[in-house]
Amino acid sequence: MIKKIAKEPSTPLFPVPTVLVTSCLKESNPNIVTIAWTGIMNSVPPIVYIGLRPEGRYSYRLIKDSGEYVINIPTVALAWQVDYCGMVSGSKVNKFKETGLTPVPASHVKAPLIAECPVNLECKVRQVLALGSHDVFIADVLAVHYNDDVQDEKGRLDMDKIRPYGYCGNEYRLIADKIGTYGYSKKG
Amino acid sequence: MIKKIAKEPSTPLFPVPTVLVTSCLKESNPNIVTIAWTGIMNSVPPIVYIGLRPEGRYSYRLIKDSGEYVINIPTVALAWQVDYCGMVSGSKVNKFKETGLTPVPASHVKAPLIAECPVNLECKVRQVLALGSHDVFIADVLAVHYNDDVQDEKGRLDMDKIRPYGYCGNEYRLIADKIGTYGYSKKG
Numbered sequence: 054m055i056k057k058i059a060k061e062p063s064t065p066l067f068p069v070p071t072v073l074v075t076s077c078l079k080e081s082n083p084n085i086v087t088i089a090w091t092g093i094m095n096s097v098p099p100i101v102y103i104g105l106r107p108e109g110r111y112s113y114r115l116i117k118d119s120g121e122y123v124i125n126i127p128t129v130a131l132a133w134q135v136d137y138c139g140m141v142s143g144s145k146v147n148k149f150k151e152t153g154l155t156p157v158p159a160s161h162v163k164a165p166l167i168a169e170c171p172v173n174l175e176c177k178v179r180q181v182l183a184l185g186s187h188d189v190f191i192a193d194v195l196a197v198h199y200n201d202d203v204q205d206e207k208g209r210l211d212m213d214k215i216r217p218y219g220y221c222g223n224e225y226r227l228i229a230d231k232i233g234t235y236g237y238s239k240k241g
Numbered sequence: 242m243i244k245k246i247a248k249e250p251s252t253p254l255f256p257v258p259t260v261l262v263t264s265c266l267k268e269s270n271p272n273i274v275t276i277a278w279t280g281i282m283n284s285v286p287p288i289v290y291i292g293l294r295p296e297g298r299y300s301y302r303l304i305k306d307s308g309e310y311v312i313n314i315p316t317v318a319l320a321w322q323v324d325y326c327g328m329v330s331g332s333k334v335n336k337f338k339e340t341g342l343t344p345v346p347a348s349h350v351k352a353p354l355i356a357e358c359p360v361n362l363e364c365k366v367r368q369v370l371a372l373g374s375h376d377v378f379i380a381d382v383l384a385v386h387y388n389d390d391v392q393d394e395k396g397r398l399d400m401d402k403i404r405p406y407g408y409c410g411n412e413y414r415l416i417a418d419k420i421g422t423y424g425y426s427k428k429g
Contacts, residue, residue, distance in 0.1 A: 055356045062383040064281040068256045092280025093252040095372035136426035170242045175359040184283035197248040212409050216386040221400050229417035238324035
């Protein structure tokens with residue numbers, strides 16, 4: 054017999070992505086912030102979002118004023134840098150310098166791609182929702198970039214080459230074995 | 242030297258949750274639909290969303306008309322049922338009956354919890370965004386339930402007991418080893 058325990062309202066939804074978001078204004082150095090409140094909202098056209106706290110977040114002002122950001126998806130090899138970029142403020146630290154990550158020019162936005170992150174989504178803000186603790190920046194994906202060493206022979210992402218990880222509760226956890234492909238239940 | 246390959250705009254953001262969403266109207270049987278376009282938007286108050294295609298989705302009408310849904314987080318033991326509930330329509334199949342999953346009354350909404358899913362979020366829609374292929378149902382979390390056998394000694398979720406999994410590209414993948422806890426980069 055399964056017993057349910059009632060809890061206070063919260064957001065125990067997992068796994069969620071843990072990504073590095075880059076942003077900049079013309080006159081500033083680019084910044085990096087770690088975000089887990091992110092996801093896919095729409096397929097056609099491709100629309101994603103990030104949720105960001107206004108206070109104490111240097112990136113908040115950069116994204117609000119520029120209307121642009123880049124979502125950079127890390128691999129497990131970058132786990133330390135990802136945690137670090139969520140712990141320190143870009144108002145005090147040049148995070149590209151401190152982490153050794155490499156900025157690469159994007160094609161549609163001023164914010165740079167992170168070279169070491171194998172997948173990058175260039176995003177242009179279409180709507181901002183102020184929900185309370187966080188502002189949600191809903192954005193169109195203008196372009197996508199893959200590192201050439203994480204593709205399979207058909208040019209698709211190979212998760213075994215990427216070695217992705219995700220955020221579960223307050224833990225970073227490795228993504229491991231493939232269980233199945235979408236639709237496998239119908240194929241017997 | 243890292244080489245970037247430009248791709249058409251799309252939504253390669255991963256891992257994302259793969260969840261079972263329940264909904265119902267007073268006069269209908271409850272339905273279950275599988276959703277991966279979901280995430281956390283706001284912490285205080287707790288706000289989440291699901292993205293759902295209007296056409297061909299029985300749950301779309303149930304959620305639109307009732308303004309309520311429950312997010313049920315599966316374990317890897319339910320992977321087949323999760324894929325199946327994304328493949329068939331509730332207009333043709335009673336998915337609770339076909340999957341053997343057990344509905345349990347919720348406390349704040351009419352849609353049921355799924356007993357076998359160790360975490361359940363009762364949600365009340367606060368805003369709907371029609372973005373193109375998908376409508377996004379942004380919702381307040383009214384209550385949360387845990388199964389008592391997935392808690393640690395402090396009443397927190399124990400991911401090793403849950404055995405969660407996520408959606409990466411078009412693959413379901415197991416969540417495995419813990420890499421670190423939020424903030425570990427600052428602790429040496």
